[in-house]
Amino acid sequence: MNVGVLIELNNNINEKFEELRAMGMNSCQLVCWDENKFTDDMAELVNQAVKKYDVNITAFWCGWSGPVTWDFYDGQLTLGLIPPAYRFQRLQTLMLGSDFAKKMNIRDFVTHVGYIPENPYDENYTGTLVALKKLIGKCKENGQNFLFETGQETPVTLRRAIEDIGYDNVGVNLDPANLLMYGKANPIDALDILDKYVLGIHGKDGMYPADGKNLGEEKPLGEGRVDYPKFIAKLKEIGYQGDITIEREISGEEQKKDIIMAKKILDELIQV
Template identity: 30%
Template sequence: MVKLNNPIGVITDSFRLPVREALVKAKEVGADGVQIYAVSGEMDPANLSAAARKELKDYIDSLGLQVSALVGDLGGHGFQDKEANPAKIEKSKRIMDLAFDLGTHIVTTHIGLVPHEQNYIFDEMQKSCEELSLYANSLGGHFAIETGPETAAHLKSFLDTLTGKGVAVNFDPANMVMVTGDDPVQGIITLKDYVVHTHVKDGVKLREVDPRDVYGMLGYEPMTHEKIAEMATSGPFAELPLGEGKVDFDAYFRAIADIGYTGYLTIEREVGDSPEVDIHKAVQFIKRYK
């Protein structure tokens, strides 16, 4: 069995608790760090003054935790809509600024399904991501696209059109298994030059599904977070506790070691009646590889 030295993270929203309560739970289950949603409410960058940011970072530090990344997913169609994009780009930049204030250089997001043909949607996504890549490059940070809507090879072909590595990858093996059927082991090798953060999640694909029906697309009805969670329990795929799905973690973690990835393995649990129990088990599952 491969031996990993990667730190273990938890998405605070997975506990379904207020941020500070979730931070305490993350510490209790044995995590090294946390990933925090930063798009609305108390974590909206517009609602956090410089003093509030310092106080929050000090509190996280006092728990012995780090921030592995922020979640900056603004929903809808990602960056496919020309009219919505200027405001989304501006807010994404502010979330990147907040990330640095909280001690991380990574913001993860969904940008929308990348079309296979170079049409107006592709062009708009490319234009928006280029601007965000340049901004992230200027900070020495990363705006990281979560894998899932498209195959690793197709995502890499899109990333290769951008300047630098400012727009990078948040690799989620379960999304690949559940939606496209792409192999996460080969996928992380394909995207190795872009991977800056990962999610640790498991699942199974129950039937073929059009990725547009999961992630939405301009001209399609956008999927809400709640609808995606519902689909994960009654739809074409199922998210499952670690080790119970179709992600081959022995091979996947070996590939992580082989590509030299030393960043966070961040647990995400979007379904289930006992998230704290599932997350604690997930931490223990990962620790088997340490």
Template identity: 30%
Template sequence: MAIEPLAIGVCSWSLQVKSVAELKAFLDRLGVDVVQIACGDPHHASWDEGDDLPTAAKAAGFRMSGSMLGFPGEDYTTPLTIEKTGGFGDPTTRAQRIERFQWGLQRTTALGLSDIMLHAGFIPEVGDDARSSFLHTLAHVSDLAQRVGVTVAFETGQESSKLLRQTLDDLQCSNLKVNFDPANMLLYDKDDPLEALELLAPDIRSVHLKDANRPTVKAQWGEEVPLGRGQTNTKLFVKALQKSGYRGPLCIEREVGTQEERFRDIEHGVKFLRECLAS
């Protein structure tokens, strides 16, 4: 089902749901029907439906903007632990991660979707000896996805926008894009979201909307907060996003708190985003 430009949606894992029926009930309570759906990995929630997830999700009546894939073994305890364990960064886990990515592609196409989002891992800087093999892996990811008509959007935050821009330019793979998360840039203390938006705008395929404050202690996480209450400047970000020509959905993500607290904060976020778009 088509999704209108800047439709407000939710990331399924933020609601900590375990079944399609539970997800649909939460979406109905929120008054939205757009969702970016977890493939069903350990980090982004497993599904009671198991292999029947695609059939159940397609019959549920909500609209899906894309899938999200995480990898077993990713450790988000601190920025340092995820730097060591995230995405395709560790050469010793790449073969396993590629296999998991291929599974994610199968799940994505079974859901009737053409977009998959993931963290690529901490991209090595230009001049780093590890960069060549890392880019070779990302090119392989692109090729695997292209064979089944899928676009891969790398989520922002674990590198500067300049490095991500350089990497996309170096790769020149038409199906490698950006899943833009302004709060991640603050949580990782990597970049300014508005400056990054301008640099990455041509390749922004999808957006996660959450808010955060930068860390006060180096090498520690920043603080994730409800939309409009942090340093992301969500109102200005949404206006800049509109001006950039972005026409995809705005999927709210909330990754801290109990299920009840997350729902409350997402409910606030839906209302807040509607006010931002109305103004």
């Protein structure tokens, strides 16, 4: 296993890669929520920076337009492909994102699909799967795996969706903190359910929700409820050999400090 970090796509990509290398890492996931950046010029800028700094981009994390509320109420109405009002528009954005990722030779394509219904007979479940099959077909044409970011659904619901889709290029980018912060699962137990589908990992930490409306609090890695010694041991047990990509959703010097500490913790656990 190798440790990398999540990097936001912008015109300062050379500076971002230089920081990445200075922190002792050579891999990242690239994240972008703005489809206006899905241009040939931006792809070329990234490709040149990859060569210059010898960086491996393991996944493209693609966002989408429209309202976004990260809670248990309005989040049901705004996040991902689940809300019918935004599904078509966001599907188009994600398909453009897949084409953009191909220009950078990125293998894995990741997004939050939203609160996948527990009930497989829910019309939003069936409607979302129709949209996902189109997107995943596009990913397959582009030589990519489509990865669900975990968090907003239980692991068994996510596995059911993968099995119902039926494509062989579908997997999971498992974020252990999200599973806790959304109150959906213990991430170590989730690996028993998702095991063979886990193709990416986020290194993040957090707490369980403190009330019925709001997500749990994100924490620096090692200060939340994710039991990282057991989590890394379980990853080894199921044979995971991919990267662990650190995500710390703050900015500035405190973010860099937390990322460096997270890398130290993860490197030590991987070597055990």
